[in-house]
Amino acid sequence: MPAMKTPVIETLVIGAGELGQTVITGLLEQNPECTRSISVLLRPSSGSTRTDIARQLKQKGLKIVYADLATETVDGLSVLxxxxxxxxxxxxxxxxxxxxRKITSAVLKAGVDRYVPWQFGVDYDVVGRGSGQPVFDEQSDVRDLLRGQSATRWIIVSTGIxxxxxxxxxxxxxxxxxxKVRALGSWDNRLTVTTSEDIGRLTASILAHKPPIQNEVVYVAGDTFSYAQLAEKMEHYFGRPxxxxxxxxxxxxxxxxxxPDDGIRKYRLAFAxxxxxxxxxxxxxxxxxxIEVTDVMTWLKHQQSLVA
Structure with missing residues (x-):
């Protein structure tokens, strides 16, 4: 009897910015043979930077698809x-x-088997709506869309900032x-942080996990600390108060x-x-x-070595 072929899992990574690049790297490290089954969605552009990114991705054996998420319709994206x-x-x-919301609606309309939405951040179930940051409200809407159906399996990766x-x-x-170290709201308030490189590796590991993880919020963290502890870390780093x-x-x-139109100030309030x-x-x-990850002090020392 001939050996059964493992079905090819076609994967689309939307975006090739800081996180997209690390997720691609994580997927390739997890399974180097999956190169031909990974496509990357880029926004159409004639700029040299975008052209360079596309060329680098193609050199890795990845396929490129183009769409403008801002102007494309749900129907158009669902076909893709x-x-x-x-x-x-x-x-x-x-x-x-x-x-x-548009991307998620298109994914569901397309009947995609498995979806990892852009939820690489805080726990939107806990933060909820009305945090002062409108984009957080939209993330809650995305969770409602996913939980309101059963055809598409989903995985949310909560990473902190x-x-x-x-x-x-x-x-x-x-x-x-x-x-200088500033605290938002209270010195006892805490933050979870994760490097983009770790997010990429961990996302790939979560997707490859057996038994499969599905319809779950998965928490990862490179470091968790209070603002008071952050100040102590920075004093250790500087060697002075x-x-x-x-x-x-x-x-x-x-x-x-x-x-009211300053997004950074809204982020500060939302994180307080x-x-x-x-x-x-x-x-x-x-x-x-x-799985080993990078804490804040290790990340800082690495950055210092890059500019030394």
């Missing part, structure tokens, strides 16, 4: 998605309000130049009221809490599976 068994959304809110975002100057939590500044709720609400934005690292998928 119907060719794939698994769709992984690695593009966030760059397409504007409603994009994640990207580790790099913790040090973004615009976000304002850690000022590396000024040796840091300036500590508390941005209390009154200040955060006043800033949003004064700048201790529920839904942090979870115990010991209970995460990576900890339970014994």
């Amino acid at each position: 998605f119907a060719k794939f068994n698994t769709v992984i959304c690695c593009t966030g809110f760059v397409g504007g309000s409603g994009t994640q 990207f580790t790099s975002f913790l040090f973004e100057q615009a976000f304002g939590l850690v000022d590396l130049q000024g040796a 840091v300036i500590r500044e508390l941005w209390d709720m009154d200040r955060l609400r006043a800033e949003v009221a004064a700048h 809490r201790d529920t839904g934005v942090a979870w115990d690292k010991k209970q995460t998928f990576n900890a339970l599976q014994g």
Whole structure:
């Protein structure tokens, strides 16, 4: 009797930015032979950067499909998605309000077998609607769409914020130049952070897990700490005391009221809490599976070595 061939699982990765690239790397590390079964959706563009990305992906043996998520219809996207068994959304809110609902609706209409939505962030079930960040409300809508059907299996990967975002100057939590740490709401409030590289590896591991994980929220974490603990970490990093500044709720609400169109200020207000934005690292998928991840101090030292 001839050996039965393993069916080819066609996978679409939406987006090739920071997260998309690491997810692609994770998938290829998990199964180097799956190159020909992975496609990447890019936005049509004649720019040199986009052209370079497409060329690099093709050199890896990946296929490219093009669509503009902002202008394409649900019907149009569903026709494109119907060719794939698994769709992984690695593009966030760059397409504007409603994009994640549109992508999810198209995935469901296409009858895709398995979907990983763009939910690489906080626990939207706990945060809920009305957090002060409208894009969080849309993420709750996506969860409602997924749970309201049974044809498409889904996996949500909750990661906390990207580790790099913790040090973004615009976000304002850690000022590396000024040796300053700011707390949102309270020094006891906590954050969970994960590097994009770890998110890529862990997403691939979650997708390959046996028995298959389906219709679940899976928690991962590179590090979890309170703002007070973050300040202590930074003092250890600098080798001297840091300036500590508390941005209390009154200040955060006043800033949003004064700048209602400022997304960063809305993010600060939304993260000024201790529920839904942090979870115990010991209970995460990576900890339970014994997968090593990068904590904040290790990430910082690596960044320092890159610029040394």
